[in-house]
Amino acid sequence: MTIWPPVGEPPVNDLAEPRPAPRPSLPPYPRVAFQSCVEGRALLVVEIRSPGDETFDKLPFYERMGVAEMLVIDRDSKALRRWVRTDDGLDEVGPDSAGSHQLTALPVTLHTIDGRLVVRGHGHESLI
Numbered sequence: 001m002t003i004w005p006p007v008g009e010p011p012v013n014d015l016a017e018p019r020p021a022p023r024p025s026l027p028p029y030p031r032v033a034f035q036s037c038v039e040g041r042a043l044l045v046v047e048i049r050s051p052g053d054e055t056f057d058k059l060p061f062y063e064r065m066g067v068a069e070m071l072v073i074d075r076d077s078k079a080l081r082r083w084v085r086t087d088d089g090l091d092e093v094g095p096d097s098a099g100s101h102q103l104t105a106l107p108v109t110l111h112t113i114d115g116r117l118v119v120r121g122h123g124h125e126s127l128i
Helices: 055-064
Strands: 045-049 069-074 080-086 089-093 109-113 116-121 124-127
Touching: 045 055, 055 069, 055 089, 080 109
Parallel strands: 045 069
Antiparallel strands: 069 080, 080 089, 109 116, 116 124
């Protein structure tokens, strides 16, 4: 049988060895109630595409849900494809003249070099 001690102390089994020293109390987790899991439309969806998966089958769903921008990154080659919302729905847009994609949802620019994804933003660059 388990006895639940006051908040901040670990549970104690009354059939086990003597009770351990109490741990310092931590503030309780905030309790938040949600009526739904998603409110409003997503500004950006990122899909990592694996060979043979359903990534592109999801495009009509994302379009119906009002997604503002969708980015598909190929898992193996790191090739990028991007769609943005227009009056007609989600339209695929290519990279700029430098081969980069400037996201509209985030201040980030993405491109691929030698099979590595390059992420630039706020003066920093990361290779993935």
